[in-house]
Amino acid sequence: MRRLGITLAAVALAGAGIAGTVGTAQADSAASTVCETGWGSLEKLVTPAEDHKPPLTDIKTGQYECFDRMVIDFEGGKTAGALGYRVKYVDKLISAGTGEEIPVSGGAILQIAVGPNFDPATGTNSYPGKHAQPLPGVDLTGYKTFKDTRYVDALEDDAVIGLGVRARLPFRVTQSGNQLIIDVAHSWNATS
CATH class of the missing domain: 2.60.40.3500 (Immunoglobulin-like)
Structure with missing residues (x-):
């Protein structure tokens, strides 16, 4: 019974880690749009x-x-x-x-x-x-x-x-x- 509890806890933690990684990856890809800005501001x-x-x-x-x-x-x-x-x-x-x-x-x-x-x-x-x-x-x-x-x-x-x-x-x-x-x-x- 104790093994089942440890296994379930490990699966729950792994799932939370994956969900956190997916959320971070989505946020990082949305925030990292590369924009060309080398145009300068001179006449x-x-x-x-x-x-x-x-x-x-x-x-x-x-x-x-x-x-x-x-x-x-x-x-x-x-x-x-x-x-x-x-x-x-x-x-x-x-x-x-x-x-x-x-x-x-x-x-x-x-x-x-x-x-x-x-x-x-x-x-x-x-x-x-x-x-x-x-x-x-x-x-x-x-x-x-x-x-x-x-x-x-x-x-x-x-x-x-x-x-x-x-x-x-x-x-x-x-x-x-x-x-x-x-x-x-x-x-x-x-x-x-």
Whole structure:
């Protein structure tokens, strides 16, 4: 009888150990998602491939496991060359036309200068942004990194977007056809 009690106790302890190991393994695998963050936080600048820059038409955002993303759409189909942009962290978002400081919430401000907000053929606005206001249709509720947006009226041929982020974090800028994609990492760490 004593042997049966010892055997049952050993089986119970072994089962508890296995359950604990499985729970720990699941937690470890969920916490160890590797996120690329080697993008740096210095200015990214590309000169447009052509004299004509296509006009800005839409701005969308999305949340991903390792970063928050902003996608800026430009008129037209596929572009053969670079769209042209200047993306950098700034201390304050300033309207180049008036010198006005535009408040942007967050721990840091990413200033994004892109193509024009008008159709050169007609002179009409191509994007419904209003000066010093949040981007229309962009809701950042629940985002890990993005905190606020502001639109600045185009001066000459650049529209400017202020993107408030949680802190000065690594970011990358890529182009896909007539879209400019800006990803801002959730952290400087290699895992999320």
